Amino acid sequence: MKPVLDLAFAHAHLDSLLGAIPLTRTMQIALRDYDGDNLALAAPLEPNVNDKGCAFGGSLASLTTLAGWGLVALKLRSLGLDCEIYVQDSTIRYLAPVWGELVANARLADGESWDAFLTALNARGRGRLRIACRVPLDDGKDACTLDARFVAIRDKR
């Protein structure tokens, strides 16, 4: 039976993981939305503030990277695949300060395909793909973008 890829599915599989990292608890990172193709994580400003009163760059980097990581983790989980997932590298652009809640949206980067990723994972036990994350502002512009490359390695158990 194909799993329903919704917020409840995401909670069932990501909450324990986010709770297992002390800093994500301090940052109060929480699931906001998930539909199978997009994952949104959110965090309040207060524990993530810098000395200027806006969001700390390290919090933006952590939140966006985790959103990308979570999107890959949920896709693999929905297919019943046990994998270790690592971020290999990422480029982040800080475009505007964030003065309120931090929200990071993750989706597949342009030119990437789940099918190609899964084919490589099945054939060689290892697949790579890039995820695009953004932190939107109320005016529709982005406060921050992250392009990150993840690798998944099939668990040999």
Add this chain to the structure above:
Amino acid sequence: MKPVLDLAFAHAHLDSLLGAIPLTRTMQIALRDYDGDNLALAAPLEPNVNDKGCAFGGSLASLTTLAGWGLVALKLRSLGLDCEIYVQDSTIRYLAPVWGELVANARLADGESWDAFLTALNARGRGRLRIACRVPLDDGKDACTLDARFVAIRDKR
């Protein structure tokens, strides 16, 4: 009188700033070394651990970015220049897990020059430069590298 660019100078100017960001306190980020050209920040593993027992990627991104930011801040402070300093963008590569203390070393990136940066800052009130950071392992290899671009804007007060 030319300031002595040593660890005491760095403590005098960076400690209050690191303490003003809640997450850097949680991460227990502390100054490790400074000689005018290199800045090292360190943090214990325990508050920065991920679900696998090694350093959380978000902590590595935060620590390296702060080391770069601090190096620029100390250089400008040593010259008596009041500036706002922002990170514009950065690329981070995660090369190996960190199973102990996190240490980030920051220095000027290849091809960059403080003179060119300061000349631009004096002429146009704004200067940009790239800082290279690395998190070394005991075997001499890098666990992580960060190449970050910072902009400094002269305070008009």
